[in-house]
Amino acid sequence: MEILIVGLMGYLLYQYSNSTLSSKYSPLSLFQINQNNEIKLAQVNSRLAAKIRQIIALANQEGYLLYIDEAYRTQAVQQEYYARGRTTPGDIITNTLNSKHTQGKAVDLMPVINGIPTNNLAAFDWQLIGKWARQVGGLTWGGNWKSLKDYRHLELP
Ligand SMILES: [Zn+2]
Numbered sequence: 001m002e003i004l005i006v007g008l009m010g011y012l013l014y015q016y017s018n019s020t021l022s023s024k025y026s027p028l029s030l031f032q033i034n035q036n037n038e039i040k041l042a043q044v045n046s047r048l049a050a051k052i053r054q055i056i057a058l059a060n061q062e063g064y065l066l067y068i069d070e071a072y073r074t075q076a077v078q079q080e081y082y083a084r085g086r087t088t089p090g091d092i093i094t095n096t097l098n099s100k101h102t103q104g105k106a107v108d109l110m111p112v113i114n115g116i117p118t119n120n121l122a123a124f125d126w127q128l129i130g131k132w133a134r135q136v137g138g139l140t141w142g143g144n145w146k147s148l149k150d151y152r153h154l155e156l157p
Contacts, residue, residue: 027115033067040071044104048156051139052107055132055154059111064128067117069108069152073101095148106155119152126151 028036037056041049052068059066078099085092100106110117111124118124126143133139133154142153 025117028067028112028117029115030065033065033112033117037066037068040068040107043072044107045156047138048105048107048154051136052109052154054136055109055129058132058135059128062128065112066109067112069110069117069119070101071107072104073099075102078102092148100155106153108150108152109154110152121151129154 041052044052056066075097078094078097078101080088081094081099082097084090084094109129110119112118113120113123129151130141130143133141138156139154140157142150142155
């Protein structure tokens with residue numbers, strides 16, 4: 001029980017300190033990576049969760065660690081993202097108010113490099129996310145989108 005509460009507190013702190021898309025992460029232990037991934041997978045559609053676990057396993061086999069950045073997202077947060085670059089400062093980061101994230105049907109994956117989950121385009125071959133998704137099947141990859149490509153993003157069609 002104590003472990004559960006400590007884990008939950010850590011998660012809440014973590015969520016609080018990483019509530020934006022361009023968040024900067026501190027180095028995470030393997031335990032934290034696995035724990036945070038599982039907490040996020042528990043909040044999404046179970047079919048999606050199973051597919052993401054397969055992708056994480058495929059990545060591990062090829063020597064990569066994957067971290068789930070965002071999974072389930074509230075509509076309020078989606079509205080905040082949609083406003084960015086339109087009615088609030090920043091670049092446009094989304095084209096939709098109807099994200100699969102708000103239905104628990106999307107997950108954003110990031111590679112962990114030196115213990116730190118990263119969005120850096122140059123630090124990782126992002127085509128691998130698409131490759132692993134094709135291997136697992138039944139997923140739409142944001143790297144195939146025509147505008148606002150999102151290499152981290154996978155969703156159920
Ligand atoms: Zn996404």
